[in-house]
Amino acid sequence: xxxxxxxxxxxxxxxxxxxxxxxxxxxxxxxxxxxxxxxxxxxxxxxxxxxxxxxxxxxxxxxxxxxxxxxxxxxxxxxxxxxxxxxxxxxxxxxxxxxxxxxxxxxxxxxxxxxxxxxxxxxxxxxxxxxxxxxxxxxxxxxxxxxxxxxxxxxxxxxxxxxxxxxxxxxxxxxxxxxxxxxxxxxxxxxxxxxxxxxxxxxxxxxxxxxxxxxxxxxxxxxxxxxxxxxxxxxxxxxxxxxxxxxxxxx
Numbered sequence: 030x031x032x033x034x035x036x037x038x039x040x041x042x043x044x045x046x047x048x049x050x051x052x053x054x055x056x057x058x059x060x061x062x063x064x065x066x067x068x069x070x071x072x073x074x075x076x077x078x079x080x081x082x083x084x085x086x087x088x089x090x091x092x093x094x095x096x097x098x099x100x101x102x103x104x105x106x107x108x109x110x111x112x113x114x115x116x117x118x119x120x121x122x123x124x125x126x127x128x129x130x131x132x133x134x135x136x137x138x139x140x141x142x143x144x145x146x147x148x149x150x151x152x153x154x155x156x157x158x159x160x161x162x163x164x165x166x167x168x169x170x171x172x173x174x175x176x177x178x179x180x181x182x183x184x185x186x187x188x189x190x191x192x193x194x195x196x197x198x199x200x201x202x203x204x205x206x207x208x209x210x211x212x213x214x215x216x217x218x219x220x221x222x223x224x225x226x227x228x229x230x231x232x233x234x235x236x237x238x239x240x241x242x243x244x245x246x247x248x249x250x251x252x253x254x255x256x257x258x259x260x261x262x263x264x265x266x267x268x269x270x271x272x273x274x275x276x277x278x279x280x
Contacts (some may be wrong), residue, residue: 043084051086055130060146070220137179157198168199170255177209184209203246208235
């Protein structure tokens with residue numbers, strides 16, 4: 030729980046917002062290595078951001094990946110590649126495809142994003158070849174962001190990798206769209222332990238800034254009808270040449 034004055038300031042900013050966000054949707058993808066109902070430090074940081082997004086009236090969905098069966102792979106539906114079950118296609122269609130905002134959230138292990146987070150990125154990549162209504166790649170017009178928790182090191186390293194991955198597959202990345210908690214150098218308390226993270230105003234401020242920047246970007250993109258389609262329509266390019274060293278199915 031945040032200190033009362035900090036929470037009051039955040040709530041005052043929510044109340045003072047004059048922009049209508051009620052038509053927007055956001056989904057947070059938590060790459061924790063813990064299944065529900067085990068407590069997740071990453072969920073605690075998500076809570077701060079999601080509180081703002083809910084507070085301005087947008088819909089929020091939070092997905093803890095390990096609560097679902099999500100096989101590894103870079104194809105949209107891994108049931109077509111030997112897996113008996115794959116929950117990701119339904120998650121994509123029901124929560125990710127209609128979302129204006131997608132936030133990747135990860136713990137840090139050995140200085141890097143969790144294996145589950147990397148799995149989510151690969152599965153998102155698998156759906157990036159779908160087309161939106163304008164004929165662009167499926168994530169054009171969506172806004173991405175990143176939240177990270179750890180207790181040693183790697184915050185900026187993880188953010189750089191994750192934000193690049195989101196940008197590369199089509200998400201728009203607003204300024205300062207990441208926030209992290211890593212504590213002091215060396216093994217130590219995690220975000221929720223002894224309220225350490227909640228008392229760190231630097232992490233809280235950056236989480237708040239990132240959330241508002243993501244909301245502002247999503248609002249502008251939605252009002253503009255997404256990214257202009259001129260010059261980036263995949264339907265204008267034919268890469269099906271069988272002699273090509275990089276055929277379309279590998280794009």
